[in-house]
Amino acid sequence: MTAIERLCGFLSILTGVLLLPSISLSQPVAFPKGCLDCHGSEPKYPVRGIRTQYLTSGHRTLGNASYANSDDCQGCHTNEGFVERVKKGKVDTKKFVSNPSEIGCFTCHAPHDTGNFSLRRVADVTLANGVAFDKEKGNLCASCHQARRMPKDEVRARNIPTDSWGAHHGPQSDMLLGTNAYEFPGKKYSKSAHSALPPANCITCHMTLPSGRYSLAPAIGGHSFRIEGEVHEEPKVNTAGCLSCHADMKQVAGKPLFDKKAAADYDGDGKIETVQEEMQGLYERLINNQGTGLLQTMKDPPYDAKGKFINNKTQYPIEVVAALYNYKFVKEDGSKGIHNTAYAVQLLMDSIKALDKNFDDSKRPQ
Ligand code: HEC
Ligand code: HEC
Ligand code: HEC
Ligand code: HEC
Ligand code: HEC
Ligand code: HEC
Incomplete structure (x- = not known):
């Protein structure tokens, strides 16, 4: 036996000893600890609740990702196109995404790359007419929600x-x-x-959740991205995002309107x-x-x-x-x-x- 063969034999015994217990079915699954922040029973991030909200969002439900998937459409309408646009600064307008998916968690975040929910894109945005848009985290939204023409x-x-x-x-x-x-x-x-007010941005108004119980439905505020909806079949507008500046902002009773x-x-x-x-x-x-x-x-x-x-x-x-x-x-x-x-x-x-x-x-x- 050469030295190499002896070493290999030793290593194979060692790996056998180490691996055997972990593949025995009676043992709990050794899920890497880092995953539990998001996929555990008591995760650090409220992924499940946020998913409930997101499922009602137009990003998930309007369904134009497969249709708006060529020229430059894919850069705003598909998850894959947006990720490409952030990485390279543009999309290849001659190509299309062969299996497009709708805008979802991995479009706005990169949780498996970063281990957290930081935003994929926060840099300021240049609008079609050259004007700069710079409003904190709202820059993420502005990178898609902008006029395409002049x-x-x-x-x-x-x-x-x-x-x-x-x-x-x-x-x-x-x-x-x-x-x-x-x-x-x-x-x-x-x-x-x-x-002109940087905190008057897309995220403050659209995503702020109220601090009380019994207040909203998953389809209003947070990751629904919507401000207006229904709670118990009554129209409801979410004033939570206004209150930091308009302390007395209310809804018009019974109507989906802000009382301004x-x-x-x-x-x-x-x-x-x-x-x-x-x-x-x-x-x-x-x-x-x-x-x-x-x-x-x-x-x-x-x-x-x-x-x-x-x-x-x-x-x-x-x-x-x-x-x-x-x-x-x-x-x-x-x-x-x-x-x-x-x-x-x-x-x-x-x-x-x-x-x-x-x-x-x-x-x-x-
Ligand atoms: C920072 C949060 C975070 C961490 C840490 C994390 N994940 Fe995820 N993972 C997510 C999110 C968000 C989704 C998408 C959930 C959804 O679609 O509702 C996801 C989805 C998945 C999926 C489903 C496949 C897919 O692409 O949707 C698998 C499998 C998965 N994760 C495995 C893992 C494993 C294994 C680890 C650890 C090595 C891990 N994740 C760590 C956030 C995380
Ligand atoms: C700069 C980003 C951007 C690009 C590029 C883009 N879109 Fe859109 N598009 C949007 C946004 C944002 C909305 C949703 C606006 C809203 O609902 O307020 C939208 C909405 C739509 C809708 C839904 C309209 C409706 O009333 O239901 C269609 C259809 C559509 N886009 C098609 C396309 C096509 C086709 C292309 C390419 C030729 C394209 N878009 C390129 C951002 C973009
Ligand atoms: C359209 C973009 C967008 C999509 C899609 C999206 N998010 Fe987010 N998410 C945001 C923004 C913006 C924030 C920051 C809110 C803030 O800072 O107030 C955020 C914040 C979060 C946070 C809070 C982070 C923290 O540290 O408190 C979590 C958790 C999260 N998102 C999970 C998800 C999951 C899970 C999905 C998919 C089901 C998802 N997001 C889809 C834009 C998005
Ligand atoms: C990757 C591009 C992209 C980003 C980033 C993005 N959106 Fe969207 N958003 C869209 C597109 C495209 C649609 C329309 C989807 C469709 O027609 O399939 C849409 C739809 C919506 C709708 C539903 C509109 C309706 O007509 O029902 C709201 C509200 C919305 N977005 C708000 C936001 C907010 C707030 C942010 C930032 C937190 C954001 N979006 C970030 C591309 C984006
Ligand atoms: C001052 C608060 C405020 C800010 C800032 C704000 N929004 Fe809105 N947005 C509203 C209100 C209120 C409505 C009307 C909601 C309704 O009645 O359906 C609305 C409507 C919308 C709609 C149409 C929703 C639908 O269901 O058709 C979209 C899309 C949208 N906003 C995206 C954005 C984006 C993207 C930004 C940032 C560039 C932004 N908003 C900034 C308050 C705000
Ligand atoms: C970061 C601060 C800020 C936030 C957040 C904010 N606003 Fe404002 N808004 C102002 C200021 C300041 C004015 C100018 C003074 C005034 O009219 O109250 C204003 C003016 C307005 C006006 C214009 C009135 C007019 O006749 O010109 C409307 C409508 C309005 N806000 C509605 C809202 C609604 C609805 C929300 C929440 C969805 C909201 N604002 C969130 C700061 C804010």
């Missing part, structure tokens, strides 16, 4: 090619900063206090309502369910009486294209004016005025 490329006398034409569904970061919508020449645009009155009667219906109701009134001047909106009643309208897009080849003048661009920008922001009241109201009032010279815009915020 009015200078889209808004001119032209036809409207498709129903999905516009800034692209999620321009929340641009809205929050008050930038990158169509600003009518000769008008001044301002911003709400939210735009607008500074003026923007929609001109004779009463000063909450910001969200004034916004609703402004939307309805452009498109509504009765078919009386300006974009439904003009010559060759782009929307029918039911609010459905009409795919016509009409060459519209710039005012119509601009009004529609802004309508979509504000509507698809989804916050009904909360992200940035001043900017949202100004955009809609100017768009309405461009289509209806008789509209009273004397209450326009300065």
Whole structure:
């Protein structure tokens, strides 16, 4: 026997002795200790509860990951594309992800690489028009929830090619900063206090959980990322994220609205309502369910009486294209004016005025 063979024999006996007890089925599974922080019976991180919330989130349920999976879509719509984008700074637009998965735990965190739930991406973000977005951990959200286009490329006398034409569904970061919508020449645009305050960010408002019991459903706050939902079949808005700045923020009883009155009667219906109701009134001047909106009643309208897009080849003048661009920008922001009241109201009032010279815009915020 050579020295090497003797050593190997010794090692094989040693490993046998060491391994045998651990493969005996009567022994408990020797799960590496590090895993228990997340996968144990009493984990350090509340992974199971957070998963319950996440399962209700649009990230999990809206299901566009398989569809929006080429060009540059995969960089925002798929887990794999986002991980690639963070690593390389861009995605390969000629490729697609062969087995795409929806945005999930491993998109925003890298728990198996880091052993914790630090965020995969926190650096500041440059929006499509070059403006910097830098709001603490909200930068993670902003890296996907931003306009993909600029009015200078889209808004001119032209036809409207498709129903999905516009800034692209999620321009929340641009809205929050008050930038990158169509600003009518000769008008001044301002911003709400939210735009400059770093803690007024996506995470504070959308993810803060209330501190009491019996307060919410898994589909509101935390990893549902939603602010509005239902608790025991009653509409509920989560004020927990507002309270650090608006100590008296409440919900309007029985309605999915924040009780924050607008500074003026923007929609001109004779009463000063909450910001969200004034916004609703402004939307309805452009498109509504009765078919009386300006974009439904003009010559060759782009929307029918039911609010459905009409795919016509009409060459519209710039005012119509601009009004529609802004309508979509504000509507698809989804916050009904909360992200940035001043900017949202100004955009809609100017768009309405461009289509209806008789509209009273004397209450326009300065
Ligand atoms: C910092 C937290 C964390 C640690 C530590 C951790 N995991 Fe995980 N693990 C997760 C999360 C989060 C998921 C996804 C859970 C979900 O989808 O709900 C996961 C999922 C898994 C899965 C399912 C496969 C998959 O890709 O979804 C396996 C298997 C797994 N972990 C094994 C381990 C093992 C083995 C260890 C230790 C070596 C470990 N994990 C350590 C957080 C952790
Ligand atoms: C910069 C990131 C980003 C890119 C790139 C992107 N999207 Fe999106 N997309 C979003 C976000 C964010 C939402 C969700 C917005 C919301 O619900 O407020 C969304 C929503 C959608 C929706 C759902 C619309 C609805 O109303 O239900 C579709 C469909 C979609 N995107 C398709 C695409 C396609 C196709 C591409 C590529 C041509 C693409 N997206 C590229 C970020 C992106
Ligand atoms: C869209 C992005 C996103 C997704 C998807 C996501 N998270 Fe998070 N998660 C966050 C953000 C942002 C925070 C930080 C919240 C804060 O600091 O207030 C966070 C915080 C956490 C924390 C708290 C960390 C701590 O130290 O207290 C845990 C635990 C966690 N996430 C687990 C999960 C699990 C499990 C999943 C999947 C079921 C998941 N996350 C999916 C964005 C995400
Ligand atoms: C990797 C890109 C990405 C990141 C990061 C991200 N989102 Fe999203 N988010 C999306 C996309 C894409 C959708 C739409 C999913 C679909 O249509 O399949 C979406 C949907 C949503 C929705 C549901 C919208 C609806 O119409 O129901 C909310 C709310 C939301 N995101 C908030 C956030 C917040 C808050 C953060 C930061 C904590 C965040 N997102 C981080 C890409 C992202
Ligand atoms: C000042 C608090 C606040 C901040 C900051 C904030 N949001 Fe919102 N957001 C809201 C409120 C309130 C709504 C309206 C919720 C409702 O009524 O459905 C909303 C709506 C949304 C929606 C539409 C939800 C839906 O169900 O259609 C998305 C997506 C969203 N916000 C993402 C973001 C992102 C991304 C950021 C950061 C760039 C952000 N928000 C910053 C308060 C905030
Ligand atoms: C980091 C601090 C901060 C947070 C968090 C915050 N806000 Fe604000 N918000 C302000 C300040 C400051 C103002 C300007 C003073 C005022 O109007 O109260 C403001 C103004 C507003 C306005 C504009 C009113 C107008 O007419 O211009 C609305 C609407 C609003 N907040 C709603 C909310 C809601 C709803 C939440 C929670 C979902 C929230 N805010 C979270 C700081 C914050």
